[in-house]
Amino acid sequence: MSGKDNSKGNQSVPPVSDDDDDDKTRIVSRPPVEPADEDAERTQFEAHPSANTPDPKNAPSQDEADQPSADLTPLDPPVGAPPVRPQSTALGIGTTINNNYRIEQVLKSGGMGAVYRGVEIGTGDPVAIKAILPELAEDEKAGLMFKREARTLRQLAHEAIVRYYNYVHDRDLDQYFLVMEFIEGIPLSDHIKEFGALPVPAVMTLLKRLSSGLSKAHAQGVTHRDLSPDNVMLPGGDVSQARLIDFGIAKSTVVTEGTTHGQFAGKYKYVAPEQLGGGEVSSPADIYGLALLTAAAAIGTPLDMGSSIVVAVQSRLSIPDLSAVPMALRPILSHMLEPDETRRPASMDLVGQMVDHPELIPAAYREGMAFYPSEATTGQFTAPPHGLQIPTTAMTQRSVYPSTITPQTMGPATLPEQEPESRGGNKALGLLVGSFVVISAAVGFGAWQMGMFGEAPPPLASGIDLGTQTAGMPARRADTRAGFLAEFDAGRCTLLTRVPAGRNAGMVEVFSQTGEELAGLPVAYEEKFGARPAILPRQITADQCAALEFTHALQGRGREAPRIEMTKDEMVSGQAMTVRIGDIGRQSVWAALITPSGAIFNLTERLSDPVGGQRSLNFGLTLAKGSEAVPQLVLIVASDSPLARTATAGDGIPAAELLALVLEEISGRKGAASASLGYVKLLPPEG
Known part of the structure; x- marks a missing residue:
């Protein structure tokens, strides 16, 4: 069968024109000063005028750039080269190549060549066929580059790289072709x-x-x-x-021949x-x-x-x-x-x-700027050390190595020094930072002055009783695991939850101030469900009790709680944490961090977009050297529609106050929400 154009009577698909070709290759003797905007998307080839990075100060003026250049030698198309096919650079549909491949569709055509959809005649398998024009194949640079692409692809076998099949020369057509996997x-x-x-x-x-x-x-x-x-x-x-x-x-x-050195x-x-x-x-x-x-x-x-x-x-x-x-x-x-x-x-x-593993990213980048660790204080967020500048929201990204790279304009704002306050029994807690979750950035850095540094929140005993605000909610279903754990008498400020996924799947978490394991729980659970669970104690602070009471109030009432998986139980200051959230369907999700002092911070803006009823959350925490380890809680609430109270609340306010209002709103909706609680212990920096 001849390799010549056998497409008589066939209607060719119109080739893509050069003007629409974002991959058009240009080879010139020196760089064009100001290409058209649409050319910015195209692959460019330019010889470097020197071995050093161009100095913008020595760049031609706009007037100079508008003047034609005498030494530009475009090779696309070659000067004086007669057009082989006056109407199109593409071969016709039905053309056979080397008696092995047949062209079925022109995918792209331009001044360098064309790309076709074809079939391997013997098997009928679809293939992609890339062709270079005969006159360019005779050009040493273009021809070697095309051969180089074939030899390069031949080295590479990976599922994320297009597969190479063959490199052929059709003598009748006098063209070279690169045959590859066709990707539908x-x-x-x-x-x-x-x-x-x-x-x-x-x-x-x-x-x-x-x-x-x-x-x-x-x-x-x-x-x-x-x-x-x-x-x-x-x-x-x-x-x-x-x-x-x-x-x-x-x-x-x-493969070195045909390389565009210089x-x-x-x-x-x-x-x-x-x-x-x-x-x-x-x-x-x-x-x-x-x-x-x-x-x-x-x-x-x-x-x-x-x-x-x-x-x-x-x-x-x-x-x-x-x-x-x-x-x-x-x-x-x-x-x-x-x-x-x-x-x-x-x-x-x-x-x-x-x-x-985002924790592998150097700490400076995880904040999008340098870390601003808190000083050792007791029970509250504190201001950065005196004189430390906190960038405003107007700042732009810059290098974290300003000594070697010129940073872009920034608008710093220096915070006044604040005296640390102390509360008995509370330890130093980490300052929430990082580009995974920069709490201060989430609220325009206003959070640094909106309760973060104020008095520590009042304890739960201030008169707010979350446990009583369940009027209008469905009754608990004691026949379910969640209902059983909610009804188990473990005392005040205690939450029992079964871990649904992850490395601790099947265990029962016991959140409490004492960190006790509740010896009678495994036996009672086994009598009810036929399996004895392992207990995972989670010791929290008194000021975090509000989060436990809130979650307990919604537990076991017929709605499936969000499945929450923390990637680790402990994290060292400066590391990153990933929280995976599932079983949420199309529900609205509110995410919050509850610090050891009971302050609450909205993490919702840091949630990924939902994919298949799942979302994820990343954040980083820091803790001053020499501090004791402290617990951090992540609260996830799923509801049929967004909760107004959560949308209007400021960061840093007492969790006991906000969660009481949120629970009241949920109760007014007949309990159309569920909640889960995650735990991580924050450790001070190593060394």
Whole structure:
């Protein structure tokens, strides 16, 4: 069967024009000063004018930039090259290649070549076929780059990287073809355009998936260099199956011919600083590029990183402004976006680990700024040390290494020194910080002056009795485990709950001031349900009793409580905690932290978007050196509709006061809510 165009009578799919091609490659002898805005999304190739990073001060003026350049030598298309196919650069539908593959659809066509959907004739399996124009194949640079892509892909076998099948030359067509896996799906860029930003859990999944694939590539000496949403395919629109494509400008330490040494290659909006000049481009460049790709997926649009060489360089002198990025993503992205490549994560493998274990992220990034640990005080939040400046909400992200990187403008506000107050029996507690949960940032740093540093809240014995505010609620169902535990007589300020999931699944938590195990409980439980549970004591402070009474008031009344899983029972100051929340369906969720002093802080804004009836929460805590360990409680309340009392409450107020009002509101709704309580012990810094 001839390899020539056999598409007589067939109607070809109109190829995508160059104007719509975001992947169009440009090769010029020196950098274009001011490309059109739409070109900022396209892959650019530019020879560096020097070995050093361009100095913005020496950039051409706008008037100079508007003048035509005499030494620009565009290679796309080659000057004087006669058009082989006047009407289209694409081959017709039905064309066979090497008697092995048949073209069925033109997916993309441009000045460099085309991409087709085809089939392997012998098996009928779908394939993607990438072609380079014959005249470009004769160009040494373009031809070697195309061959390099084939050889590079041949090295890589990973579920997150498009699979390589074959590299062939059809003598009849006099064209080279790269045959790859055909991915039935949508580019990430198109998915974002159609559906908007990805929810945080999906972004985390994407980041972990792509970092895994790139880790494989880096282990083989391959740097992608062109990471962007249009080079990520989502099979069936599924982020968890994302695949990297287009290794056309990848750099390999193994396959060296055709490498664009000494040239800029990539897209202005997604490249690393070292790709713009002066630096060795290797795996850290992909770490930076993956962070920009991830940020674009999280906010639905690329970060403003410049559309010219000068602005692009300036935009990378410090960590970009990540204020539009969801808080949970800022720590890892800040770390990955360090201008100095030696301060980024050491490897893609470590990036993937940081997704699952945020505590691996250096502490400075987990706050999005330097930590502001509290001084050792007793029973209350305290002001930072005298003279310490707390950034206002107007601040922009900056490098945590200002001695080497110029920070962007900040608006500091110095807090007055406050005298510590003491309450008997209470220990020093951690200052809630961090980009996982910066309580002060959640309320515009006003929380630093809205009760955080005031008098410690009154104890539960102040006259508020949460246990009596259950009128109108359904009766408890003693035949259920939750109802049985709620009815078990354990005394005041005690809560018994069964752990539904995680490493402690099946155990019964006993929250109390004494930390006792309640010796009679396992036997009574076994008599009722036929299994004797292990007891997990949780000792709390007197001022946290309000949280126990509130949760107990809603327990066992026929509504399934949120399933709450704390990733650890203890956390060292400066570490991060992840809370996984399930069994919430489409309910509204309120999350709060109850400190040892009984102050309550809203964590709801830090919740991830719901995915399959599940959400997650990340936060960090610090505690002064030399302090004693203290308990922290996380309260999760699920209700049919948002609770007005929780939405209007300020941070730092006594939990006893707020929870009494919230319980009253729930009672007025006939008990249409449920609650769960999580526990973690905060330990002082090691050493």
